[in-house]
Ligand SMILES: Nc1ncnc2c1ncn2[C@@H]1O[C@H](COP(=O)(O)OP(=O)(O)O)[C@@H](O)[C@H]1O
């Protein structure tokens with residue numbers, strides 16, 4: 001644990017009125033390659049979980065290409081940038097999306113979440129501690145690729161959803177992601193989600209290939225979250241800047257999201273201190 005991380009924790013604890021446990025599941029959604037549908041998946045899962053009565057907060061941590069708010073047709077006045085600069089508190093930037101999900105919007109080109117100075121990190125930690133106390137799920141839309149900052153977020157999260165398409169490039173990059181995280185924490189729960197497949201057979205084959213590689217080279221298995229077909233309704237929803245799960249409740253992709261949300265609710269355990277563990281890990285994770 002770095003000095004900075006322990007100092008931060010001391011500070012955070014000192015300023016909290018009483019010790020709090022956060023019953024919030026922290027799940028990061030990532031991909032090896034960009035453009036595979038990650039942000040749409042985050043939005044679809046968030047809306048579907050909300051339909052199951054869950055309180056969901058989505059943290060947009062893709063600072064390079066922050067677009068969750070654009071995808072959902074929101075125009076946030078303030079973003080994480082204002083919080084990090086100390087101009088706003090986290091509650092000020094929360095925007096409400098479809099089905100009552102709440103979004104913490106990023107803005108493009110700001111410092112990475114995992115490379116903040118102590119003051120900025122403290123602002124974020126304390127803010128997230130407060131808002132996550134009112135949520136059942138914290139979903140994190142990470143950037144794509146095996147950069148240190150992304151890997152650190154994945155290490156800190158309770159579980160990881162890995163989005164890939166059946167394209168060989170996406171699949172190879174997805175495996176690389178599993179490998180990098182596995183080498184740091186062999187027990188990190190991974191869920192495979194195949195997006196944009198042309199047929200169930202193609203998606204099955206993708207899942208099979210990824211699982212075979214993980215078993216053969218890493219000696220581990222990956223859980224299957226499911227597959228989302230290539231869906232013209234999703235394209236239409238994107239054009240209208242709405243979430244497909246909200247706009248087209250009976251579309252193939254919405255049905256898939258609903259199934260996945262039920263599976264997550266069933267299988268991702270609610271751990272006491274889920275959120276606290278997230279931040280402790282983030283502070284103490286590999287540099
Ligand atoms: N299942 C799907 N069916 C049809 N189009 C899709 C699907 N998934 C993604 N897309 C298309 O891919 C684009 C990129 O998705 P996005 O979620 O922004 O990817 P990422 O966050 O991985 O960069 C979407 O705008 C949409 O046009």
Ligand SMILES: [Mg+2]
Nearest residue numbers: 038039062067
């Ligand atoms: Mg994205």
